[in-house]
Amino acid sequence: MFRSKPWRLCKGMRAPFSTRAWYQMPLKQRSLGKPVGGHSSGKSILAPGKPLSREELLNLLEKSLVHKDDVLLAISKPPGLPVDGKPGEVTLLSLLPFLSQKLGLPQNLQVIKAAGKESSGLVLLSGCADTVRRVHDFYIRSQRAKRPTATYCAITTRIPEASEGEISTGLKLMQIExxxxxxxxxxxxxxxxxxxxxxxxxTHYKVLDSNEDCALLQLQPLTAFPSQLLVHSTLILSPILGDHMYSSRVGAVLGEPFLLSPESALPRTQILNDSLLTKLHLQQRHVHRLPLHLHLHRLLLPSTEGFSSCAALTAPFPAFFLRTLSLLGLALPQEETKEQEKTLKAFSTTQ
Structure with a gap:
């Protein structure tokens, strides 16, 4: 949680506040359908079978507050919810006026930083123009200094050859079919x-833990480009679990991975090997409901004293993410374990 002194550039928001995020709660069995896999015992890591209504999303977002002070608000959004979109689509921005009304927040909230549509994790907002400019300036300065400000965690379906390194490449948008x-x-x-x-x-990456044919990665982008982390993960032959867009670019012959050209590997439901399916208690026909296991876990912010020091804001890992870690035999770093064990315990015992 963001623990620096409260910012006082603007007024109108209440004192610091936090509560358990929606995805720390058990997924509703009515939304998931029948359990799949011979050993699931009613537990599932799948996304709900039907899209949530606006009111359901608002209720979940209301419970997902991570931080709240005079000028900054942070929530931890669910995977699959876009920040913006076309008119009429349900997005975070379309829900913000109703969320602000429910929570008594300013109506002019702006998104400063946010996890991508399919990712879970932090969304940083403010209704104070001075604060928005201050934080944006901090991110620009950090990027020029090549200092990462965002830390993601991802579960991958393969283990990178090197335990730590950099992924550097040019990226472009291209229409293929x-x-x-x-x-x-x-x-x-x-x-x-x-x-x-x-x-x-x-992107900087580091393997935090690995087990057989899967890994828990820390990803720190130093640039910003759509789907950067998804594409970069394929370049180290380690697609992110639940990536139904770019994971098809990594093929395998006799168990050895290789990179396919984008033209020959169009988006499709991710194909998992039998070992992963067994560990996750899934059948391949259900994998299309597997959420992307990419979580914006930590953001740096400028401290109240200036740009020479920083404060950190963190979002707890989703319950489905923690459950997957447990099923795959992966462990979080020691400093994260105690807090996340409470979430996983609550998720598991109520299934």
Whole structure:
């Protein structure tokens, strides 16, 4: 949780507050259908079978507050909820006015930083223009200094060859058949970068734990590009669990992974090997309901004293994420374990 002194640039929000996020609660059995797998015992890591209504989403978001003070609000959003979208679509921005009314918050909240649509995790908001500018300036300064400000955790379906390293490549948006996809460009020309057709991207990664054919990764992007972490994970031959967009780019022959071209590997439901399916108590026909296991866990913020020091804001891991870790025999770093064990215990004992 963000523990620095409360910011006083603007007023109108109440004192710091936190509560258990919606995904720390057990998933409703009525939404999941019948258990799959011979050893599931009614427990599931699958997403609800039907889209949640606006009112259900509002109730869940109301319970997902991570931090609240005079000028900053942070929630931990569920996977599958986009921040913005087309008119008429249910998005976080379309829900914000109703959420603000329910919680007595300012109506002019702006999104400063947010997990992507399919990811879970932190969304940072503020109704104070000075605070928004201050935090944006901090992120710009940090990016220029090549200091990561966002830390994601991901569960991958393979173990990277190196336990720690950097993923650096050019990325561009490209239409392939009916899909708008992000495509890596290994050696982009200066002209393509100057024309902004390609952007150089960089991600630090570290294996926090591994077991057989899966791993828990820490991912710290130093650049921002759509689907950057998903595509970068395929480049180290370790697709993120629940990635139904880019995981098809990693193939295997006799158990050895290799990278397929984007043109020959269009999006599809992720294919899991028999070992992973068994551990997760799933059948392949249910994998399309597997949520993306990519969580924006931690954000740095400038402290009240200035840019020379930072404060950290964290969001608890979703219950489905913790349950998957348990099923795969993966462990969080020691400093995270005690807090997350409470979440997993509550999730498991009520199933």
């Amino acid at each position: 009916d899909f708008d996809l992000v495509v890596p460009v290994a050696s982009p020309s200066r002209g393509s970068i100057e024309r902004r057709e390609v952007k150089k991207t960089l």
